[in-house]
Amino acid sequence: MRPALALLGVALALGGCGVLRAARAGPETEAWEAARQRHSRSAQLYDRLETYAIATAVWQAPDVRARRAAQVATWRVMTAEERKALEAAEATEQARWDEALVFLFTTDPRANDLDARKSIWRVALVGTAGERLPAEVRTVPVDAELRALYPAIHEYDVVYRVRFARGQGEGPGPFTLRIAGAQGRMDFAFGAED
Numbered sequence: 001m002r003p004a005l006a007l008l009g010v011a012l013a014l015g016g017c018g019v020l021r022a023a024r025a026g027p028e029t030e031a032w033e034a035a036r037q038r039h040s041r042s043a044q045l046y047d048r049l050e051t052y053a054i055a056t057a058v059w060q061a062p063d064v065r066a067r068r069a070a071q072v073a074t075w076r077v078m079t080a081e082e083r084k085a086l087e088a089a090e091a092t093e094q095a096r097w098d099e100a101l102v103f104l105f106t107t108d109p110r111a112n113d114l115d116a117r118k119s120i121w122r123v124a125l126v127g128t129a130g131e132r133l134p135a136e137v138r139t140v141p142v143d144a145e146l147r148a149l150y151p152a153i154h155e156y157d158v159v160y161r162v163r164f165a166r167g168q169g170e171g172p173g174p175f176t177l178r179i180a181g182a183q184g185r186m187d188f189a190f191g192a193e194d
Contacts, residue, residue, distance in 0.1 A: 026074070028067075028070045028071050028074045029071060029074075031067050031070065031071075032067040032068060032070065032071040032149075034067075035061075035063045035064045035066075035067040035068075036058060036064060036067070036068075036149075036150070038063075039058055039059040039060075039061050039063075039064050039190070040056060040057070040058045040059075040152065041056070041057050041059075041177075041188035041189065041190065042054075042055065042056045042057075042152075042188075043055050043057075043179075043186035043187065043188060044186075045183050045184040045185075045186060047183075050107075051107055052106065052107060052108075052111075052183040052184065053104065053105065053106045053107075053111070053183065053184075053186065054104075054105045055102055055103060055104045055105070055179065055186055055188075056102070056103045056152045057100045057101070057102050057103075057177050057188040058100060058101045058102075058103075058150065058152075059099075059100050059177070059188075059190050060093075060094075060097075060099040060100060060101065062094055065090040065091075065093070065094055066087070066090065068090070068149060069083070069086045069087050069090050070083075071149065072086065072145070072149075073086055075145070075148075095166065096165075096166055097135075097163040097164065097165065097166060098125065098132075098163070098164040098165075098166055099161065099162065099163045099164070100161075100162045100177055100188075101140065101150065101159060101160070101161060101162075102114065102159070102160045102162055102177075102179070103150070103152060103153050103154070103157040103158075103159050104157060104158050104159075104160065104179075105154060105156050105157050105158075111181075111183070112158045114137050114158075114160045114162070114179070115137045115138055115139050115160060119137075120181045120182065121179050121180065121181040122178075122179075122180050122181065123137060123162060123177075123178070123179050124177075124178045124180075125164050125175055125176075125177055125178075126175060126176045126177075126178050127173055127174065127175035127176075128173060128174065128175075129173075131178075132164050132165075133164075134162050134163060134164055135163055135164060135165040136161070136162075136163040137160055137161070137162050137163070138160065138161050138163075139158060139159065139160055140159040140160065140161050142157075142159055146159070162177070174189075174190065174191050175189075175190055176188060176189045176190070177190070
């Protein structure tokens with residue numbers, strides 16, 4: 001009986017390796033995880049029991065950018081100058097773009113083409129003033145740091161950076177990031193606090 005319990009313990013430990021967890025604990029990690037969760041949304045496309053697509057969108061709000069920079073600076077043990085440069089780069093990006101990271105899985109790999117010139121999907125930022133189409137959609141290479149920052153990235157996801165040019169004002173206000181195509185529509189609703 002004991003060997004069976006030991007094997008069960010090993011199986012549970014190995015199975016837990018992929019569980020969403022923090023790479024390191026600490027105040028920066030807790031603040032980063034809270035900001036990331038607050039600005040994350042998920043959606044799925046199903047037809048009865050058949051899965052077409054599963055996606056997560058993380059809105060790159062100012063606090064997401066600031067907390068991510070603090071987390072990365074802590075992990076890399078950056079100097080004060082390096083940390084300021086990283087924070088300044090994030091502020092520059094925030095001033096230029098309304099942005100989301102989208103983790104997309106499709107059962108048909110050919111349908112995972114958000115960055116294609118003639119994608120099967122239409123991506124839009126829909127708000128009270130109308131809608132905006134992305135200025136840029138790019139695939140983001142997934143490395144160990146990105147996986148540690150965003151543990152919701154699954155093995156078969158493709159990660160996209162979806163950018164909308166910033167207009168006048170501070171941001172889009174309450175809005176929906178919409179990804180729509182022949183298989184259906186995924187709406188990621190964000191409030192004014194995002």
